[in-house]
Amino acid sequence: xxxxxxxxxxxxxxxxxxxxxxxxxxxxxxxxxxxxxxxxxxxxxxxxxxxxxxxxxxxxxxxxxxxxxxxxxxxxxxxxxxxxxxxxxxxxxxxxxxxxxxxxxxxxxxxxxxxxxxxxxxxxxxxxxxxxxxxxxxxxxxxxxxxxxxxxxxxxxxxxxxxxxxxxxxxxxxxxxxxxxxxxxxxxxxxxxxxxxxxxxxxxxxxxxxxxxxxxxxxxxxxxxxxxxxxxxxxxxxxxxxxxxxxxxxxxxxxxxxxxxxxxxxxxxxxxxxxxxxxxxxxxxxxxxxx
Amino acid sequence: xxxxxxxxxxxxxxxxxxxxxxxxxxxxxxxxxxxxxxxxxxxxxxxxxxxxxxxxxxxxxxxxxxxxxxxxxxxxxxxxxxxxxxxxxxxxxxxxxxxxxxxxxxxxxxxxxxxxxxxxxxxxxxxxxxxxxxxxxxxxxxxxxxxxxxxxxxxxxxxxxxxxxxxxxxxxxxxxxxxxxxxxxxxxxxxxxxxxxxxxxxxxxxxxxxxxxxxxxxxxxxxxxxxxxxxxxxxxxxxxxx
Numbered sequence: 128x129x130x131x132x133x134x135x136x137x138x139x140x141x142x143x144x145x146x147x148x149x150x151x152x153x154x155x156x157x158x159x160x161x162x163x164x165x166x167x168x169x170x171x172x173x174x175x176x177x178x179x180x181x182x183x184x185x186x187x188x189x190x191x192x193x194x195x196x197x198x199x200x201x202x203x204x205x206x207x208x209x210x211x212x213x214x215x216x217x218x219x220x221x222x223x224x225x226x227x228x229x230x231x232x233x234x235x236x237x238x239x240x241x242x243x244x245x246x247x248x249x250x251x252x253x254x255x256x257x258x259x260x261x262x263x264x265x266x267x268x269x270x271x272x273x274x275x276x277x278x279x280x281x282x283x284x285x286x287x288x289x290x291x292x293x294x295x296x297x298x299x300x301x302x303x304x305x306x307x308x309x310x311x312x313x314x315x316x317x318x319x320x321x322x323x324x325x326x327x328x329x330x331x332x333x334x335x336x337x338x339x340x341x342x343x344x345x346x347x348x349x350x351x352x353x354x355x356x357x358x359x360x361x362x363x364x365x366x367x368x369x370x371x372x373x374x375x376x377x378x379x380x381x382x383x384x385x386x387x388x389x390x391x392x393x394x395x396x397x398x399x400x401x402x403x404x405x406x407x408x409x410x411x412x413x414x415x416x417x418x
Numbered sequence: 419x420x421x422x423x424x425x426x427x428x429x430x431x432x433x434x435x436x437x438x439x440x441x442x443x444x445x446x447x448x449x450x451x452x453x454x455x456x457x458x459x460x461x462x463x464x465x466x467x468x469x470x471x472x473x474x475x476x477x478x479x480x481x482x483x484x485x486x487x488x489x490x491x492x493x494x495x496x497x498x499x500x501x502x503x504x505x506x507x508x509x510x511x512x513x514x515x516x517x518x519x520x521x522x523x524x525x526x527x528x529x530x531x532x533x534x535x536x537x538x539x540x541x542x543x544x545x546x547x548x549x550x551x552x553x554x555x556x557x558x559x560x561x562x563x564x565x566x567x568x569x570x571x572x573x574x575x576x577x578x579x580x581x582x583x584x585x586x587x588x589x590x591x592x593x594x595x596x597x598x599x600x601x602x603x604x605x606x607x608x609x610x611x612x613x614x615x616x617x618x619x620x621x622x623x624x625x626x627x628x629x630x631x632x633x634x635x636x637x638x639x640x641x642x643x644x645x646x647x648x649x650x651x652x653x654x655x656x657x658x659x660x
Contacts, residue, residue, distance in 0.1 A: 312567065
């Protein structure tokens with residue numbers, strides 16, 4: 128029982144990380160049809176700069192972590208907006224060019240980060256509570272999992288409120304369904320594109336800082352590793368569906384944890400098999416719109 | 419919003435060409451839409467009526483000259499054209515199925531004083547369904563939402579594409595009633611296959627064939643000439659096309 132609880136809550140924590148990356152990917156694809164391979168770079172730069180800011184002000188404390196998170200969110204949003212305004216905006220409807228450019232950005236970004244911070248992971252100090260455990264039903268759960276789950280729940284709730292209660296949220300929901308018709312109602316949908324990049328970048332930025340808490344280090348490859356699983360989650364959840372991304376994040380991460388424990392470390396393989404099964408049986412994903 | 423001077427067309431289209439995926443779908447189309455009443459854009463299936471409407475709005479690649487009340491709009495993006503008072507009711511309605519009726523209407527509101535009372539009086543059924551998702555409505559109700567989205571703002575021109583397509587006869591009458599009412603508020607360029615509806619609503623017609631204009635004139639002149647109706651539209655009489 129204690130193993131089940133540990134795997135489940137660890138899976139939820141990892142799922143929270145996946146969701147923070149996948150939420151932006153899903154919204155960006157849903158509204159603009161852009162598969163943004165540079166999303167991992169937003170996460171990594173936010174993790175590095177968040178860590179740099181946090182450690183300089185108050186290393187290994189809650190204050191330092193809060194500053195890291197704030198800087199990470201701002202950096203993620205800023206870099207995402209700059210990417211959209213300077214590069215992606217010129218390439219709307221040109222999907223191959225978008226993929227090539229965003230892949231190029233992600234590769235160049237890793238090289239840049241390695242040049243600045245080196246190729247080895249840099250281990251980070253965390254508040255003491257996050258390095259401890261809490262016992263639940265006999266399982267000793269690392270406390271950082273609770274932080275991750277709480278942050279992802281807050282982000283999910285915040286995005287849902289934004290989408291449901293604001294005019295821009297309404298435009299984005301309509302745009303995900305039919306952006307040409309939104310334009311035909313006299314709305315400049317491109318402003319929403321920038322906003323969605325900012326939201327996605329901010330979530331990825333927070334994800335970067337929390338990933339450094341979860342893994343205990345920052346590295347130039349942090350974003351690349353999480354991006355792969357975030358894409359898998361986005362496809363399984365249904366491209367463009369925030370709810371789908373949330374459900375698939377939990378499903379994929381929990382499955383990964385259980386497979387790693389019970390099937391001899393085959394978590395990644397099982398996730399890829401699940402992806403293949405979803406693509407074959409339900410290509411639009413769990414909650415994506417029909418083609 | 420200032421209106422056009424007397425006799426000046428609200429919409430003037432000159433040498434309009436439209437392309438979809440590199441293929442020419444509108445070819446050298448020129449016509450005027452008067453500042454009052456309903457002008458029907460007719461032609462057989464596939465001649466480019468919908469593409470002409472989309473070209474005017476900039477929804478597809480186009481070249482040529484399009485003027486709204488004398489002002490060129492052919493270089494403006496779609497949302498700017500709509501903001502200048504050109505409302506669009508697309509073929510197949512294109513309501514946002516995951517949004518409620520109220521959200522569909524709220525999204526369309528661009529004026530400070532949207533005409534909610536007019537919409538409520540024209541489409542009382544929608545008032546009762548405000549919180550229903552538009553995707554769960556019948557085809558006729560979805561058409562009402564699509565028309566309501568256009569009529570909720572003050573417009574200088576309505577572009578209405580096949581509003582009665584696929585609807586039951588009773589609903590066709592309701593849609594025609596709504597369009598007749600709408601025509602009191604703004605001129606309409608109407609794409610319509612149902613010639614009974616055209617006869618009821620339109621004062622003028624523009625007929626396209628192979629992407630070009632082959633007839634412009636009073637609606638009755640065309641509809642009373644069975645040879646022309648047969649030649650241009652491929653039907654023998656209005657009931658056949660209804």
